Amino acid sequence: xxxxxxxxxxxxxxxxxxxxxxxxxxxxxxxxxxxxxxxxxxxxxxxxxxxxxxxxxxxxxxxxxxxxxxxxxxxxxxxxxxxxxxxxxxxxxxxxxxxxxxxxxxxxxxxxxxxxxxxxxxxxxxxxxxxxxxxxxxxxxxxxxxxxxxxxxxxxxxxxxxxxxxxxxxxxxxxxxxxxxxxxxxxxxxxxxxxxxxxxxxxxxxxxxxxxxxxxxx
Amino acid sequence: xxxxxxxxxxxxxxxxxxxxxxxxxxxxxxxxxxxxxxxxxxxxxxxxxxxxxxxxxxxxxxxxxxxxxxxxxxxxxxxxxxxxxxxxxxxxxxxxxxxxxxxxxxxxxxxxxxxxxxxxxxxxxxxxxxxxxxxxxxxxxxxxxxxxxxxxxxxxxxxxxxxxxxxxxxxxxxxxxxxxxxxxxxxxxxxxxxxxxxxxxxxxxxxxxxxxxxxxxxxxxxxxxxxxxxxxxxxxxxxxxxxxxxxxxxxxxxxxxxxxxxxxxxxxxxxxxxxxxxxxxxxxxxxxxxxxxxxxxxxxxxxxxxxxxxxxxxxxxxxxxxxxxxxxxxxxxxxxxxxxxxxxxxxxxxxxxxxxxxxxxxxxxxxxxxxxxxxxxxxxxxxxxxxxxxxxxxxxxxxxxxxxxxxxxxxxxxxxxxxxxxxxxxxxxxxxxxxxxxxxxxxxxxxxxxxxxxxxxxxxxxxxxxxxxxxxxxxxxxxxxxx
Numbered sequence: 001x002x003x004x005x006x007x008x009x010x011x012x013x014x015x016x017x018x019x020x021x022x023x024x025x026x027x028x029x030x031x032x033x034x035x036x037x038x039x040x041x042x043x044x045x046x047x048x049x050x051x052x053x054x055x056x057x058x059x060x061x062x063x064x065x066x067x068x069x070x071x072x073x074x075x076x077x078x079x080x081x082x083x084x085x086x087x088x089x090x091x092x093x094x095x096x097x098x099x100x101x102x103x104x105x106x107x108x109x110x111x112x113x114x115x116x117x118x119x120x121x122x123x124x125x126x127x128x129x130x131x132x133x134x135x136x137x138x139x140x141x142x143x144x145x146x147x148x149x150x151x152x153x154x155x156x157x158x159x160x161x162x163x164x165x166x167x168x169x170x171x172x173x174x175x176x177x178x179x180x181x182x183x184x185x186x187x188x189x190x191x192x193x194x195x196x197x198x199x200x201x202x203x204x205x206x207x208x209x210x211x212x213x214x215x216x217x218x
Numbered sequence: 219x220x221x222x223x224x225x226x227x228x229x230x231x232x233x234x235x236x237x238x239x240x241x242x243x244x245x246x247x248x249x250x251x252x253x254x255x256x257x258x259x260x261x262x263x264x265x266x267x268x269x270x271x272x273x274x275x276x277x278x279x280x281x282x283x284x285x286x287x288x289x290x291x292x293x294x295x296x297x298x299x300x301x302x303x304x305x306x307x308x309x310x311x312x313x314x315x316x317x318x319x320x321x322x323x324x325x326x327x328x329x330x331x332x333x334x335x336x337x338x339x340x341x342x343x344x345x346x347x348x349x350x351x352x353x354x355x356x357x358x359x360x361x362x363x364x365x366x367x368x369x370x371x372x373x374x375x376x377x378x379x380x381x382x383x384x385x386x387x388x389x390x391x392x393x394x395x396x397x398x399x400x401x402x403x404x405x406x407x408x409x410x411x412x413x414x415x416x417x418x419x420x421x422x423x424x425x426x427x428x429x430x431x432x433x434x435x436x437x438x439x440x441x442x443x444x445x446x447x448x449x450x451x452x453x454x455x456x457x458x459x460x461x462x463x464x465x466x467x468x469x470x471x472x473x474x475x476x477x478x479x480x481x482x483x484x485x486x487x488x489x490x491x492x493x494x495x496x497x498x499x500x501x502x503x504x505x506x507x508x509x510x511x512x513x514x515x516x517x518x519x520x521x522x523x524x525x526x527x528x529x530x531x532x533x534x535x536x537x538x539x540x541x542x543x544x545x546x547x548x549x550x551x552x553x554x555x556x557x558x559x560x561x562x563x564x565x566x567x568x569x570x571x572x573x574x575x576x577x578x579x580x581x582x583x584x585x586x587x588x589x590x591x592x593x594x595x596x597x598x599x600x601x602x603x604x605x606x607x608x609x610x611x612x613x614x615x616x617x618x619x620x621x622x623x624x625x626x627x628x629x630x631x632x633x634x635x636x637x638x639x640x641x642x643x644x645x646x647x648x649x650x651x652x653x654x655x656x657x658x659x660x661x662x663x664x665x666x667x668x669x670x671x672x673x674x675x676x677x678x679x680x681x682x683x684x685x686x687x688x689x690x691x692x693x694x695x696x697x698x699x700x701x
Contacts, residue, residue, distance in 0.1 A: 046643040055701070058683025063701035077605040079560075088622040090698065091585035091596045099585055101605040104598070105573055106581040116573045124380055124571045125560050134622070137441040185700065187653045190618040197619055 003044075029162035030127045033072035034065050034205040040179055045069075045119040045128055045213035050153050051177040052165045054206070055134055062166050063093075066130060068198050071099040071162070078127030079121045081105065085113035086135025105154035110136045114148055119161055121155045132166040146173045170206070178207035219355035222336060223365040224305050226297070226348050229318025229437040233258040233297035236347025241467050245284040247276050247478055250364060258286075278531040289686040294318075296452070296675075297348055304339040304350070306446050306483030308332055313441040319365075321358050321439055333373055340370035346475045355380075363388055377435050382408025389432040395422065421574050447480040450543040451489070459498045459535035463527050466539060470523055471516065473541045478514040482544055487512045489546035493526070496538035496544055503532055510567025512546045525575035542587055560603060570601070591660050593697070594623060594686070619700040621686055627695030632652035632687060639675050639687065645683060647696050653678040655681045676700060 029047035031038055037053070038044055044086045045051055057061040064081065066089070079101045083091055087106045091099055105120070107113040108131060119194045131152075133141055149172050156163045165172055172178070183202040192200075226232055231248055235241045245265035256274035267280040274286055294317060300319055305312040309332075311323035326330050336352040343350040353364025364372040374380045384407045386399060394695045397601035404410050410418070410433040431437050432445040452473035460466065470493075481488055489512045497501040523601050560566045574582045583598035590657050593595065630645030656675035663669045673689045674697070684700040 023405050058679075059619065059699060059701050061619065061701060063622040063699075067616070074605070077607065079601075079605055087625050088698070089585075090594065090621045090623045092587050092594065093620045095616060096587060097609045097612075099587075100602055101569070103583055103601050104583065104585050105577055112577050115576050119569050119572050119576075123355055123565055124534070125566045135624070143307045169561050184682045185619045185684060187655055187676060187684050188698065190655055190676055190684070192618060193614045194618065194620075 012156065022107070022131045023070055029196050030069065030078055032065060032164075033068040034198045034201055034203075036137060036201050037065065037179060038129050040203050040205045041177060044162055046106070046177065047127075047160045047162045050149075050156055050165055050172060051179070052167060052172045052175045052207075054178065054180045055166065055168050056180050057150070057181040057184045058139065059185045060183070061185055061197070062132075062181060063088075064131070064132060064185075064194065064198055065164075065181075066136045066166070067098070067194065069130070070094055071129065073127055074098045074101055076127070077101070079122075079125055081129045082125045083107065083117045083120065083129065083131045085097050085110050085131070085133040087133065088135050096184060101199065108141050110144065114144070114152070116119060117152060117163075118155060121152060121161055122159065124159055126161050126162075128162045130164045130166065133168050134168050138169065141167070141169075141171055148200075149173055149175075175207060176212075180204045180206050192208050219332070219361075219375075220323070220325050220356055221358045222308060222332065222352060222354040223315070223325050223358065223361040224301060224322065224336075224350055224352050225362070225365045226301060226318040226322050226340075228262070229258045229297065230289045230294055231262055231347075233294040233318070233346055234287055234299060235262070235291040236472065237290065237469075239465075241285060241287075241589060245281055247277060247284055247286055248273075248289055249286045250288075259289075273521055291464050292454075296454075296472070299344065299447075300346060300348060301350070302444065303447065303476055303479035303483055304343055307339060307479060308335050309443065310446060311448075312443045312444050315362075319362075320444075321361065321441055322643075323443075324354065327372075333371065336371045339496075342479075344370070345471065354433065357435055357438055358441065359437045361431060363435060363459070364523055374435075378408075379409075381411065381435055382406065383432065384408070386410065387434070391429055391627065392425070395425065395429055398422065446484055450477045450484075450486075450545055450598040451541065452477055452482050452620065453538065454541040455496075455538040456536060457657040459537040461535050466527060466536060467520075467524065470541060471520055471538060473539075474516045474519050474523075477541065477543050478516050478519070481514045481543060484545070485547075486545035487514045487548045488519065488543035490544035491522065492542040492544070493523060493538075494542075495530075495532060495536050496540065497532055497534040498537045499534035501534070503530065507571075509573050511563055512548065514562065515564065518564060518568055522571050525572045563603065567590075590662060592662055593660070593672060593674075594625075620686065621698045623698040624696060624700045626686065627697045630687065630694050632694040634691070639677050642677070642679070642687070645696065647679070650680040651677045651679045677688075 005086060020084040031044035070080060081103045083105045085107050088105060105116045113131060120129050170178060182204055189197050235246060235664045246262040248260040249256045251257055252258045258268060258270050258272045258277055261270055265281050267285050268277040277284055298317060302314060304388040305320045305322050308322045309324055309327060313321040315321045340350045340352055341641045351365045352368055352371045353360040353361050357363050360374055360377055386405055387575055389407060410430060417429050418430045434514055454469050488509060491507045493505050499615050505526055543611040570582055581600060583599045585596045586599050588595040588597060628646045630647060631643045632639045633641040633643060639654050641650050643646055654677045658674040675687050676684060677687055678684045686697045688695055688697045
């Protein structure tokens, strides 16, 4: 009788054969320009998929990730949408040059953010859509029906946009990649170049799509 | 082909039906007269067992469920304007020949293009509830014969073979002429034109010659040209007033289809749309929409209008609606070779408009920091069409973690020791400060109203997290988190 790992492996192979589009590791998304994240995701944010980045501690570096993503997207001349659930983005913190390709949606409530993200993810003009839900009421976020997330995932799957969901607690069900920022930055980082701050960010991979891709490759 | 005729059979019936969604697919007949004298004038295909001329009471007994309506002059005017708008996209020389019929002078145009346009318009108008028949030929008369036989477009290239099998009734003979010709065994136009014209004239007089010429499709006439639309607007009054948005959507789409065609015919696109809802209490609700990208795409307009209407609440029922499109010349530009522009500009701008309808016009766009030292000063601007290449790296690259703002700042009481914050109290963020950087002092706009002064510190809390606290004229506040 095959062991559980063999059964899972066989099941993965079966699913990969039946649904090759789902199992294929997506690529072509923009780089986050944060080494730990790009390494965890295998080169950059996966296009056509959701990636959840959980800022488990205060000053975990989530905003630095957004700033670095904007810089990288500008270098690649790609367009980014930032759906800001709690209106926390500070334009003055990012060089002017890295703002010209940004579409910033300043929401007042998570409901607005979900509606806006649903529209923008379907638009074919963005390389990345960042849905930042940090700062939104946890109680409201926990009540978000799973169908909202599945709808967002289905919308992303059809296109070439990479969707980065920033949260303070794991929220997205069945998300292919969930990374956790669990090491806080300190005041000592305040004077360091941003590039080195980004280099110091530590990421823990809580959920990864990689095994399926490896199984496919193998 | 030199002339085209665009005609809608059973025009009054279709005009009525396209204005009322509830009539689609139901047996429908138009009635003239009142009481016992009421007779059917036009009958839809769905009404079995009845025919024009039948008494209304008899029609109701023969076809249960038939809807009997009087003609609707307002709907006919609107439908005729749509037809004229379609005609003006073929040529600027258009005659309004009659209700549901217009004649277009195609001379000088490219025949292949004209034919393609006629097919396109026929399909568009069919979608808009007007089953158009278009015919083209060397004379207006020949074109009108072609339109009567078309399905939906017929081009007459060989008039003789086209006319030969057509019944004599096409040439409108008088009852007397018809009787004489029947006696001669002439039943088709081909049979009549096979007779020498002079001999027909000798036996039937000048009227006979005219009939022969009509049968040969030779009758020429000068078109009475109509003026193209100069204002691109539509208005409708609801009787009774409406309470839900479905009738509004339906009517607005009909208007939009016509106005978009009028704009296209005049070589314009819409730059702005102005929507007015006339309310029952004699007030109105007005809204102007600057289209993200000027265009004449009805679906794009409807998305913009729908996004707004879905959020509108009025104090009274809607008694009328008015839609006005501001014309503009279409944008024509060539992309740079290395421009990273929009893949789908129409979808980009439409989606932005939809998002703006959700969060507000002033809360979507590209942020541009203002040239001031005032904290958090920026404006929201329209996103650029193309992503510009990166500029040279800044001399002073950005340092430190990025601030995530709390808008508005969280009020807090800051306990200081020797001018340095050591503890935060009485706010959403409380605790001992284990390290602090600062102060950064700033002031500005002291020469005008709205002067500001601020003292900023970055503090690291004992429980973790680096925050930015600022003291302004309103007291201390946590501006955000360094993240």
